[in-house]
Amino acid sequence: MSTENVIEVKNLTMEYSTRKGNVSAVDNVSFSIKRGQALGLVGESGCGKTSIAKSLLKLLPDNAMIQQGQIVLNGKDMVPLPEEEMRKHRWSEISMVFQAAMNAFNPVYTVGDQIIEAIETHLPDVSEKDARVKIENLFRMVGLAPEMVDRYPHEYSGGMRQRAVIAMALSCDPDIIIADEPTTALDVIVQDSILKEITTLQDRLNMSMVYISHDVAVIAEVSDRVGVMYAGRMVELADTEEIFIRPIHPYTYALMQSFPSVTGPKRELVALPGEPPDLLHPPKGCRFHPRCPNRIEKCDQEQPEWKDYGDNHFCACWNPMEIN
Amino acid sequence: MWSYIGKRIVQMFITLLLFQIATYILIDLQPGDVTDLLIGNPDITAAERARIAADLGLDGPLPSRIWTYLTNFYTGNLGVSMQQYPRPVSEILMTRLPRTFTLFMAATILSFWLGYIAGKFLAWKRGGAWEYASTITGVTLFTIFTPLLAYILLWLFARQLDSWISDTFGIDFDLPISKFNTPSLWRRAPYDTNTVFSWMNWNFFAIVMIILIALIVSNYIPRRYRPALRIGSVVLSIGGSLIWWAFISGVGLYAWDIVKHLFLPILTLTLISFGGNMLLTRTSMLETLREDYIETARAKGLPEGVIRNRHAARNAVLPVWTALVFSLSNTISGGIITETVFSWPGIGATLVQSVSVSDFAVAMGALTLIGIMTLIGHLIVDIGYVFLDPRIRIH
Structure with a gap:
């Protein structure tokens, strides 16, 4: 693993403007990913995971705006780039495996045609024949029969479609792939084999990844580093082992408590009471304070600082869990 | 299949x-x-x-x-006509069928194609004055009483525009307001109108077939040559035909006379179904633009034009193609009215005439012919759907 940062996100803030006011979906989030590293983003639904993913590709709806921050991809800030420029960086440098793989393919074209058009757009020097060979190799890599290239999406099963989506994401040799809940719609067995496939491929191609899931178990399996999101903010960021052994933020701790451990001792699952806040009117200070068992006076007044706890472990909390 | x-x-x-x-x-x-x-x-x-x-x-x-x-x-x-006794009904219908068929095909193709293009761009660039103007135009054309539209067009083109052209350029354009030909011109013609008209129809048919074959063949050749073949087939077939009619056939003048007579009826029929096709394409396209595969196409960094044409519009056309079945019946009823207004001697006018004099065999024959045309139209739509949507292809 080299030390070069493929992507660096600094103080990213993204808002949706709605009729009722601005919704801050991503608030002051920073992280960076090195070549070959996988970052997992975990959090409840609506905490801004997908918003981050879409911001990274700048695939935002018309009512969304990146208010501040930088997204430095291979040394170049993407935020000020106009759409036409941005288009050239998509897929060739940063690609995505979508949440809804079922509908990620256009039903009227063969899967092969839809991958070829991406290669044609970004790698115009590759001939049609070479592109086809490349796609067949990708299909073998993700565990699909090469004949499937000429099939239509409706002839694929859900798991096969997810594999094809992964092959498509790899087609232009991107430096980083964002996988947004890539296995949520699949059954556990297919889910597991696809996760294994992705991690193998990632190692083999030395690619960076952003892994987005609400499922702590999935994140634990695939990522080297984990960022915990809550209500649009990142509350904790650390290496995977570290965060599971030594969660600092009360929310991270609660999240770990609410999932069963397969290998560890049997324990009672603890559900976190309350609901994530309405992002139209987020709570003052720490956004987690209304649900926080460790709340102190300061929490509803001031936003906690992003503090370094050593060993590359960062957390934003006024009253962290006991560190032992 | x-x-x-x-x-x-x-x-x-x-x-x-x-x-x-x-x-x-x-x-x-x-x-x-x-x-x-x-x-x-x-x-x-x-x-x-x-x-x-x-x-x-x-x-x-x-x-x-x-x-x-x-x-x-x-x-x-099919019996004999009582009004033109003893002329056989089949002979009457066969002389008149090509005229209606041409009207019908030209209007259907034009309105479908124009409605598709207009609807596509309206959905792509939403908002602004264009959206209001086109929606109002679309709804107006969709709901207007057909004879009223026909008379408005008559007044606008054959009266206002004609006199404006002759006042401004000194050319006597003379857009005809009814019938099939100008008798005074054809008196000296080497062929009769039906012959020249049938040549025109065969030419039209040949153009459609050439373009269709080019479209099908283009899917099997390397990508980079596809646009050349597609555009080339359109330009060559239409351009070649025009040159043939103008310089080689020797009857260009007479063909032009028929075209002038065709203009207003085709325009009327086209406009009647254009509004519906445009509005439907627009709605369907707006729905398609929300699909996940459009976002995938964006994420893949495809150029805007490719996303619009290859991905969005290609799928948006499916419901419009289905609705063509309904617009066929619309075009047929509109065709009967249009033929009557413009005294166009086709099947529709024949039907109205024969019914008014209780010419039973002719009316029955005309209705049956209209029925057959509709059924063939349905068949074409169904077969076309098989090509448009791989999901319903039968293996």
Whole structure:
């Protein structure tokens, strides 16, 4: 693993403007990913995971705006780039495996045609024949029969479609792939084999990844580093082992408590009471304070600082869990 | 695929049979028959009229008359016209069919294509004055009373525009307001109008076939040559035809006369279905733009034009193509009115004329022909859908 940062996100803030006011979906989030590293983003639904993913590709709806921050991809800030420029960086440098793989393919074209058009757009020097060979190799890599290239999406099963989506994401040799809940719609067995496939491929191609899931178990399996999101903010960021052994933020701790451990001792699952806040009117200070068992006076007044706890472990909390 | 088409043709035949029986009963339910025209003639007594009716086979029970009609029909005998006695109905219909068919095809293709293009761009660039203007135009054209539209167009083109052109450029453009040709011009013509018109139709058919074959072939050649073949086939077939008519055929002047006569009827019919096609394409395209695969296409960094045409519009066209079935019947009823307004001697005008003089055999024949045309239209739409949507392809 080299030390070069493929992507660096600094103080990213993204808002949706709605009729009722601005919704801050991503608030002051920073992280960076090195070549070959996988970052997992975990959090409840609506905490801004997908918003981050879409911001990274700048695939935002018309009512969304990146208010501040930088997204430095291979040394170049993407935020000020106009759409036409941005288009050239998509897929060739940063690609995505979508949440809804079922509908990620256009039903009227063969899967092969839809991958070829991406290669044609970004790698115009590759001939049609070479592109086809490349796609067949990708299909073998993700565990699909090469004949499937000429099939239509409706002839694929859900798991096969997810594999094809992964092959498509790899087609232009991107430096980083964002996988947004890539296995949520699949059954556990297919889910597991696809996760294994992705991690193998990632190692083999030395690619960076952003892994987005609400499922702590999935994140634990695939990522080297984990960022915990809550209500649009990142509350904790650390290496995977570290965060599971030594969660600092009360929310991270609660999240770990609410999932069963397969290998560890049997324990009672603890559900976190309350609901994530309405992002139209987020709570003052720490956004987690209304649900926080460790709340102190300061929490509803001031936003906690992003503090370094050593060993590359960062957390934003006024009253962290006991560190032992 | 072929068994599917075979099955559909059998279905069509059954539908046609039912259609003919229903039409026969409906016409029979109308009061009076052709002998009623003789009622004012003092020389013909009631007994004489009854005898004529019996001679014409009008007195039998309904089922037996239907049976007679159908057996005659399927042995190629469509009866004779009472009004143009004893001209066979099949001969009348065959002279008039190409005229209606041309009108119908040209208007359907034009309105579908224009509606598709307009709807596509409206959905792509939303908002602004264009959206309001086009929506209002679309709804107006969709709901307007067809004869009113025809008269507005007559006034606008044949009167206002014509006099403006002759005032400004000094050219006598002379856009005709009705009929099929200008008799004074054709008096010196080497061929009659129907011959020249049939050449024009064959030419039109050839153009459509060339473009269609080029489109199909283009899917099997390397990508980079595809646009050249597609655009080339369109430009060459249309350009070549124009050159042939203008310089080689020697009847270009006469063909131009027919084209001038075709202009207003085609425009009217096109506009009637254009509004609906445009609005439907727009709605369908707006829905398609929300699909996940559009976001995938964006994420892949494809150029805007590719996303719009290859991904969004290609899928948005599916419901519009389905709706073509409904707009066919619209075009047919509109066609009857349009032909009547412009005295266009086609099937529609024939139908109206024959009904007004109780010319039973002609009316029945015209209605059957319209039924057959509709059924063929449905078949074409169904087959086209198989090509447009791989999900319903039968393996």
